[in-house]
Amino acid sequence: MSFMAVGKDxxxxxxxxxxxxxxxxxxxxxxIQGKVLAEILSQNAETEYLKRHGMVHGGVDRxxxxxxxxxxxxxxxxxxxxxxxxxDYTPILCAQPFSELWISTGTSDAQExxxxxxxxxxxxxxxxxxxxxxxxxxxxxxxEANKGKGFSLLITREETVTPNGLLLCTGLTSVxxxxxxxRDNPYPNNYNTSPMEAIYCTDHFxxxxxxxxxGFYQRHDVSHAKAVFGSSIIWAVxxxxxxxxxxxxxxxxxxxxxxxxxxSLRVCMIKTFMQHPDPMLANVIRAACMGENWEGIFRxxxxxxxxxxxxxxxxxxxxxxxxxxxxGGLPLVCVKYSASECDLGFNLNPMCDPYNVSYxxxxxMAYYEFIPLELLSDYGSSELPPRTVDMANVExxxxxxxxxxxxxxxxRYKVGDVLSPTGFxxxxxxxxxxxxxxxxxxxxxxxxxxIELQTAIDKVSxxxxxxxxxxxxxxxxxxxxxxxxxYVIYLELMTTTSAGLNGLLTPEILEQCCxxxxxxxxxxxxxxxxxxxxxxxxxxxxxxxxxxxxxxxxISELGSSFIQFKIPRCVKSVHMLDVLNFGVVSTHFSPSxxxxx
Ligand code: AMP
Numbered sequence: 001m002s003f004m005a006v007g008k009d010x011x012x013x014x015x016x017x018x019x020x021x022x023x024x025x026x027x028x029x030x031x032i033q034g035k036v037l038a039e040i041l042s043q044n045a046e047t048e049y050l051k052r053h054g055m056v057h058g059g060v061d062r063x064x065x066x067x068x069x070x071x072x073x074x075x076x077x078x079x080x081x082x083x084x085x086x087x088d089y090t091p092i093l094c095a096q097p098f099s100e101l102w103i104s105t106g107t108s109d110a111q112e113x114x115x116x117x118x119x120x121x122x123x124x125x126x127x128x129x130x131x132x133x134x135x136x137x138x139x140x141x142x143x144e145a146n147k148g149k150g151f152s153l154l155i156t157r158e159e160t161v162t163p164n165g166l167l168l169c170t171g172l173t174s175v176x177x178x179x180x181x182x183r184d185n186p187y188p189n190n191y192n193t194s195p196m197e198a199i200y201c202t203d204h205f206x207x208x209x210x211x212x213x214x215g216f217y218q219r220h221d222v223s224h225a226k227a228v229f230g231s232s233i234i235w236a237v238x239x240x241x242x243x244x245x246x247x248x249x250x251x252x253x254x255x256x257x258x259x260x261x262x263x264s265l266r267v268c269m270i271k272t273f274m275q276h277p278d279p280m281l282a283n284v285i286r287a288a289c290m291g292e293n294w295e296g297i298f299r300x301x302x303x304x305x306x307x308x309x310x311x312x313x314x315x316x317x318x319x320x321x322x323x324x325x326x327x328g329g330l331p332l333v334c335v336k337y338s339a340s341e342c343d344l345g346f347n348l349n350p351m352c353d354p355y356n357v358s359y360x361x362x363x364x365m366a367y368y369e370f371i372p373l374e375l376l377s378d379y380g381s382s383e384l385p386p387r388t389v390d391m392a393n394v395e396x397x398x399x400x401x402x403x404x405x406x407x408x409x410x411x412r413y414k415v416g417d418v419l420s421p422t423g424f425x426x427x428x429x430x431x432x433x434x435x436x437x438x439x440x441x442x443x444x445x446x447x448x449x450x451i452e453l454q455t456a457i458d459k460v461s462x463x464x465x466x467x468x469x470x471x472x473x474x475x476x477x478x479x480x481x482x483x484x485x486x487y488v489i490y491l492e493l494m495t496t497t498s499a500g501l502n503g504l505l506t507p508e509i510l511e512q513c514c515x516x517x518x519x520x521x522x523x524x525x526x527x528x529x530x531x532x533x534x535x536x537x538x539x540x541x542x543x544x545x546x547x548x549x550x551x552x553x554x555i556s557e558l559g560s561s562f563i564q565f566k567i568p569r570c571v572k573s574v575h576m577l578d579v580l581n582f583g584v585v586s587t588h589f590s591p592s593x594x595x596x597x
Contacts, residue, residue: 011134011146014134015134015135015138017131017134018131018132018133018134018135019135021131021132022132022135022348022425023426025362025363025364025428026360026362026363026425026426026427026428027426027427027428028363028427029363029391029392029426029427029428029429030363030390030391030392030427032363032364033363033367033368033390033391033392034062036363036364036365036366036367037062037065037367037405038060039407040366040367040405040406040407041055041060041065043095043096043407044091044093044094044095044409045095046091046095047091047092047093047094047095047409048090048091048092048093049080049092049093049409049411050069050411053068053069053070053411054068055068055069062390066369066388066412069411069412070412071369071371071386071388071403071412071413071414072411072412072413072414073413073414073416074113074413077093077410077413080092080093081101081114081115081116084098084101084116084166085101085114085162085163085166086162086163086164087162087163087164087165087166092409093116093408093409093410093411094116094118094407094408094409096118096119096120097118098116098117098118098166098408098409099117099118099119099122099166099167100116100117100122100166100167100168100169100174101114101115101116101117101162101166101167101168102114102115102116102117102169102170102171102174102340103168103169103170103340104170104171104339104340104341113340114168115340115341115408115410116408116409117171117174117340117408118407118408120407121406121407121408122174122178124343124365124407125175125338125343125365126175126178126180128343128362128364128365129336129343132346132362135348136335136346136347136348136350139348139349139350139351140307140309140333140350140351141223141306146191147223148221148222148223148224148304148306149191149192149193149218149221149222149223150191150192150193150222150223150224150225150226150309151192151193151194151211151215151222151224151225151226151302151305152191152192152193152194152225152226152227153194153208153211153225153226153227153232153233153236154176154192154194154199154211154227154228155199155204155207155208155232156172156173156176156177156199156200156201156202157169157170157172157173157202158202159173159177170340171338171339171340172228176199176200177200193211193214193215193217193218193221193222194210194211194214194215195214195268195269195272197210197262197264197265197267197268197269198210198211198214198265198268198269199211201262201265203262204555205259206259206260206261206262206265208236208239209239209243209246209247209257209259209260210260210265210269212236212239212240212243212247213247213250213251213269213273214269214273215301215302216247216251216281216285216301217251217273217278217281219281219284219301219302219303220303220304221304222302222304222305223304223305223306223307224305224306224307224308224309224333225298225302225305225308225309225310225327226308226309226310227310228310228311229310229311229316229566230310230311230312230316230319230320230323230332231316231319231473231565231566231567232310233308233310233319233323233326234319234322234323234326234472234473235548235551237294237297237326238472238545238548240289241289241294244285244286244289245286246259247285248282248285248286248289249282250274251277251278251279251281251282251285252277252278252279252282253277254274254275254276254277254278255274256269256270256274284300284301285301287300288300288301292496293496294325294326294496295325295326295328295496296326296327296328296329297326297328298326298327298328298330299327299328299330305327305330306330306331307330307331307332307333308323308327308330308331308332308333309333309334309335310323310332310333310334311334311336311337312332312334312354312357313334313337313354313357313432313433314433314434314435314436314450315435315436315450315454315566315567315569316566317354317355317454318454318457318458318461318471318473318474320332320354320355321461321470321471322470322471322472322494325470325496331351332354333350333351333354334347334350334354334357335347335350336359337359337361337433339415339417341404341406341410341413341415342365342366342404342406342415343362343365344359344361344362344365344402345359345360345361345362345430345431346359346360346362347359347360348360348425348430356432357432357433358422358423358430358431358432359430359431359432359433360425360428360429360430360431361391361428361429361430361431362428363391363428365406366404366405366406366407367404367405367406368390368391368402368403368404368405369388369389369390369391369403369404369405369412370388370389370390370391370394370400370401370402370403370419371386371387371388371389371400371401371403371414372387372389372398372399372400373398373399373400373401373418386401388403391428391429392427392428392429394421394429395421396421396422396423396429397420397421398420398421399418399419399420399434400418400419400420400421401414401416401417401418401419401437402414402415402416402417402418402419403415414437416436416437417433417434417435417436417437418434418435418436418437419431419432419433419434420432420434434451435449435450435451435454436450440453440476440569440570441453441476441477441478441487441570442478443478443480443485443486443487443528443534446521446522446524446525446527446528446534447522447524448487448521448522448525450569452520452521452522453476453521453569453570454569455520456516456517456518456519456520456521457471457474457489457517459516459517459519459520460491460513460516460517463509463512463513463516464493464505464509464513467495467504467505467509468495468496469493469494469495469496469505470493470494470496471491471492471493471494472492472493472494472544472547473491473492473547473567474489474490474491474492474569475489475490475547475550475567475568475569475570475571475580476488476489476490476569476570476571477490477570477571477572477577478570479538482535483535484532484533484534484535485534485535486534486535486536486537486538487521487534487537487538488537488538488539488540489514489517489537489538489539489540490540490542490546490571490580490584491539491540491541491542492541492542492543492544492546492547492583493505493541494544507586507588510539510541510586510588511588511589511590511591513539513588514536514537514538514539514588514589514590514591515590515591515592515594517537517539517590518536518537518590518594519594519595521537521594525594526594526595529593529594530593530594536589536590536591537589537590538587538588538589538590539587539588539589540580540581540584540586540587540588541584541585541586541587541588542580542583542584542585543583543584543585545583546579546580546582546583547567549579549583550567550571550576550579550580551565551567553575553576553579554576
């Protein structure tokens with residue numbers, strides 16, 4: 001459905017359909033889950049995988065499925081996936097042919113996984129978004145929904161093929177390359193400021209440079225800024241800091257930088273935007289970007305902007321203060337929780353506080369099970385066989401690991417995410433995204449999860465705030481070269497004005513930050529500090545731009561996807577550590593042993 005052809009009545013109709021659909025599926029959670037599982041099992045009854053696990057065609061109930069088919073991780077199914085990768089077209093996992101293998105970053109350790117996708121799955125996901133978005137849009141924008149355009153930073157990654165011609169791409173690239181996406185977003189269009197030529201340009205410099213230019217040319221139309229992950233928006237702001245003079249020069253002279261070499265992108269930019277010099281616009285952008293004070297830069301550039309739509313849950317929560325700073329306090333709207341394994345959930349209350357987002361998992365997309373997490377099994381030290389709870393039976397306040405059975409041949413597959421139910425939408429649970437399951441940092445008896453590290457970082461943020469200093473990004477590593485070993489936290493900082501309320505940031509303050517962090521790293525950590533088996537926590541401050549170099553390294557050397565890449569919160573790669581250590585400008589150690597009581 002192209003926006004150009006959509007009138008007021010069509011929007012009202014789409015909204016009504018959206019409300020009805022959401023009410024219908026969320027009211028029958030358990031019934032729909034049963035149907036979904038039966039459908040998956042019957043469609044794939046003849047697959048090698050299900051036969052291997054003793055599933056026979058027809059009439060298999062949930063309990064038999066749970067008894068016979070094991071819960072698995074990517075490692076368990078990798079041999080099957082590699083057979084598919086190498087061109088085995090027999091129905092190993094799924095009766096339907098795979099059209100693509102999706103590259104998932106999934107975990108934050110930069111390890112890529114390949115997950116099979118069918119055309120049917122692409123249509124299913126597409127239909128779900130199209131049906132649910134009118135409901136969400138109305139809650140964000142009110143009855144005036146769809147009036148403005150999004151400055152949407154959308155970036156595709158180069159696709160490749162397997163030795164036997166199966167398309168290999170990220171899930172997001174697949175969405176953007178879907179003909180339906182193009183049909184809904186031709187240029188000029190009423191939704192996004194970026195033309196498809198810029199979105200499809202796989203050279204990140206050229207893509208981001210031109211998308212910013214397009215966003216500036218249409219500055220009065222922009223009602224919101226959008227990127228999949230909060231980190232991408234922060235990254236774009238840093239890009240702008242580096243390149244705004246060149247961008248303003250292009251606008252002022254009406255001539256596109258020679259660095260934009262992609263032929264179709266050049267033609268599109270020159271034809272659509274750059275026919276006349278626009279010194280007034282150049283002055284506005286230059287005035288907004290000049291100097292150190294970037295607070296509220298979005299409002300200066302886009303006078304009609306009303307919100308920022310991006311994911312800031314999970315490990316992205318650390319970008320909330322920076323996004324608040326750059327946006328001048330605009331609402332941060334978090335809409336979707338999805339993975340290459342499955343489109344998981346939507347935030348049906350999108351204007352909520354970004355720290356309190358809950359996602360409603362749609363029961364018609366896959367069959368979901370939840371492993372209740374006891375403290376010990378969360379840390380991997382219990383070998384108890386996992387028992388699972390069905391979606392309709394989860395309990396508010398508990399924590400669960402998500403297990404998915406989808407239409408594309410994943411059966412009882414651990415996604416690796418930990419979720420906690422916060423309530424129900426009709427009979428369907430809503431979940432807060434807690435963290436990736438993996439323990440992030442570990443040394444001796446101490447095991448630190450991503451959420452513990454994030455909480456400790458939040459504490460540091462609040463200590464740095466009175467000094468007008470913000471954390472741009474952070475990561476960590478377990479330093480074993482010293483005896484005893486110790487945790488190292490890399491921080492990239494931004495000081496917004498020369499001195500804050502409490503004066504200049506001093507090394508003593510950073511030492512206090514080390515101590516404060518140690519207080520949040522769990523009782524085992526503090527015990528180990530007390531008995532000397534772990535040394536004092538170290539903060540290494542890195543120079544500005546270092547985390548961008550880490551990202552560049554991951555993209556160019558490890559082949560990570562630009563848009564899906566998430567800074568690993570614990571770095572193990574020696575080369576990535578080299579990049580970080582090269583940028584270190586100062587080091588600080590915790591001066592005292594944390595209390596254990
Ligand atoms: P990928 O398969 O590369 O798209 O990565 C999917 C993973 O990204 C999920 O399993 C989550 O760990 C994370 N993720 C996706 N959406 C969200 C979200 N809204 N909030 C927090 N984490 C998310």
